[in-house]
Amino acid sequence: MKAQTKETQNQYTPQSAVEALKEGNKRFLNSTQVNRDLLNQVKDTSGGQWPFAVVLSCIDSRVPVELVFDQGIGDIFSARVAGNIVNEDLLGSIEYGCKVAGSKAVVVLGHTGCGAVKGACDDVQLGNITPLLSKIKPAVNAVTSPSNSEERTSANTTFVNDVVYKNVRMTMDEMKKQSSVLKEMQEEGTITIVGAVYDVGSGAVEFIDA
Numbered sequence: 001m002k003a004q005t006k007e008t009q010n011q012y013t014p015q016s017a018v019e020a021l022k023e024g025n026k027r028f029l030n031s032t033q034v035n036r037d038l039l040n041q042v043k044d045t046s047g048g049q050w051p052f053a054v055v056l057s058c059i060d061s062r063v064p065v066e067l068v069f070d071q072g073i074g075d076i077f078s079a080r081v082a083g084n085i086v087n088e089d090l091l092g093s094i095e096y097g098c099k100v101a102g103s104k105a106v107v108v109l110g111h112t113g114c115g116a117v118k119g120a121c122d123d124v125q126l127g128n129i130t131p132l133l134s135k136i137k138p139a140v141n142a143v144t145s146p147s148n149s150e151e152r153t154s155a156n157t158t159f160v161n162d163v164v165y166k167n168v169r170m171t172m173d174e175m176k177k178q179s180s181v182l183k184e185m186q187e188e189g190t191i192t193i194v195g196a197v198y199d200v201g202s203g204a205v206e207f208i209d210a
Contacts, residue, residue: 009050009052053106054077058110058114083133084110108195109168136167139170
């Protein structure tokens with residue numbers, strides 16, 4: 001398969017870009033990945049890049065974004081940070097991917113059993129991890145069940161994963177709140193901003209706000 005070109009990128013709509021990622025995850029789950037010559041894609045993209053989507057995901061080694069969506073070199077922008085949170089630098093990167101480079105979809109991708117979410121649930125205090133986790137704490141506080149503090153820890157898998165989903169949704173909200181560029185593009189229909197959660201046990205991606 002050839003790498004993306006400006007022409008193939010222009011053929012995507014925000015909706016078809018999301019569908020392409022969904023179809024890629026299905027191929028990943030069925031072990032029917034597209035046969036790609038990655039070195040040829042390196043050559044194809046040496047003069048430029050035209051990714052059709054931007055994925056903001058966690059740094060977790062179990063969630064290699066291009067693999068789980070069965071994409072090749074030059075297909076997607078991948079922004080990664082523990083807990084898939086947003087800050088000024090990440091928003092600038094995503095704005096570049098969409099406004100400058102022409103990507104049609106932004107996916108906020110969380111994952112089950114997220115270590116950063118667990119750290120926020122346990123109120124971990126450690127170096128620069130502390131301010132990072134503070135960006136996840138609002139999602140912890142927004143999940144009201146269980147109310148017993150002893151059950152609101154990383155030992156409670158259900159609670160942790162509820163926070164994972166909430167954190168994805170709140171990150172999407174923050175993205176639109178903090179970036180007038182992305183908000184305007186979404187309102188114009190130039191891009192779509194969706195959420196998803198990857199299951200580290202099955203490999204499946206569930207889109208939750210497509």
